Amino acid sequence: MLPQTEPSLTTLREQYVAAQLAGNRREALRLLVDEGLLRGVPLQVLHLEVIQLAQYEIGRLWQENIISVAQEHLATSISQLALAHLYRHLPRDPENGKVVMVSCVEGELHEMGPRMASDFLEMAGFDVRFLGASVPPEHLARMLREVRPDLLALSVTMTYHLPQLREAVKHAREAVPGVPIAVGGLAFRWAPVLEEDLGVSFFGRDARELVATACRTLGV
Ligand code: B12
Incomplete structure (x- = not known):
């Protein structure tokens, strides 16, 4: 077994990004499973330290015009495949009986983050x-009335979608008064909104922090 020190994870991430950029789906999955999972890297670590950080690296390369939009799409589709593939390997704690609804606000297309969350x-x-992505507030409200979750988690990446967040919160409050609402996503790193103003709580910077705060809030 490889000791999972920071350098070995860094290497794994670099190899994963290289496979993404080469469009090599098989190699990307082999790295995650054979070099990651089967060598004892916890799934949560693979998600956050390999896939999420690889996506951020793809974003940097795209922003700096080193790769094209097409290459970004190619790379992202590989991470989507990876999440779908790893899904069946997720270790699961016993069910705690609480239902959480997770959604992007209207217009928001960045759904990898809330999917991982x-x-x-x-x-x-x-x-x-x-x-998933871009849910109109009226339809979110309809689903909320049907499902009546214990927690609603809304994801926003682009800061220009904060007005849509406001709309989603308003509709959710009308549909299921009193439902706790968690917000998160990159928009809150770039432009922390007034949580008080919206009456919602920022539930953390990543999927792990979301889980910790959700457990605390719902008492599980
Ligand atoms: C892939 C990608 C896309 C894909 C998304 C595909 C998909 N299916 O998701 C597409 C091509 C659609 C896209 C479009 C755009 N994108 Co884009 N995109 C990215 C990229 C490269 C990766 C995103 C990703 O997969 N992240 C991985 C996930 C796992 O991480 P995450 O989202 O941060 O999620 C974690 C946490 O934030 C948190 N979290 C997320 N949601 C929630 C919710 C709660 C409640 C909590 C508690 C936590 C939480 O937990 C998650 C898991 O740990 C980023 C780069 C980056 N730095 O993020 C750019 C990036 C976000 N995009 C950017 C831009 C500019 C755009 C576009 C405007 C481009 C354009 N001109 O059209 C559009 C906007 C689309 C829209 N209307 O939303 C910029 C934003 C810059 C800025 N400061 O505003 C970035 C940063 C790229 C860059 N460096 O320039 N994009």
Whole structure:
């Protein structure tokens, strides 16, 4: 077994990014499974330190115009495949009976983050309804009335979607008064909103922090 020191994870991440950029899906999955999972790297670490950080690196390369939009799409589709593939290997705590609904606000297309967050919540025993990208507030409200979750988690990456967050919160409050609402996503790193103003709570910077705060808030 490889000792999972920081350097070995860094190497794994670099190799994963190289496989993404080469469009090599098989190699990307081999790295995660054979060099990661089977060598004892915890799944949570693979998610946060390999896939998430690889996505941030892809974003940097794209922003600096080193790679094209097409290469970013190619790379991201590999990470989507990876999350789907790893899903069946998720270690799961016993069910805790709490339902969490996870959704992007309207217009928000960055759904990898909330998808990963949903997987972490599931590992912690939550029953998760993940709605994916860009959910119009009226339809979010309709689903909330049907499902009546114990917690609603809203994801926002682009700061220009903060007005849509406001709308989503308003509709959610009307649909299920009193439902706790968690917010997160990169927008809050770049422009922390007035949580008090919205009456919502920032639940953490990544999937692990979301789980910790959700457990505390819901008393599980
Ligand atoms: C892939 C990608 C896309 C894909 C998304 C595909 C998909 N299916 O998700 C597409 C091509 C659609 C896209 C589009 C755009 N993108 Co983009 N995208 C990215 C990229 C490269 C990776 C995102 C990703 O996969 N992250 C990995 C996940 C796992 O991490 P995460 O999102 O941070 O999620 C974690 C935490 O934030 C947190 N979290 C997330 N949600 C929640 C919710 C709660 C409640 C909590 C507690 C926590 C939490 O937990 C997650 C897991 O740990 C980023 C680079 C980056 N630095 O993020 C740029 C980036 C976010 N995009 C950017 C831009 C500019 C755009 C576009 C405007 C480009 C354009 N001109 O069209 C559009 C906007 C689209 C829209 N309307 O939303 C910029 C934003 C810059 C800025 N400061 O505003 C970035 C940073 C790239 C860059 N460096 O320039 N993008």
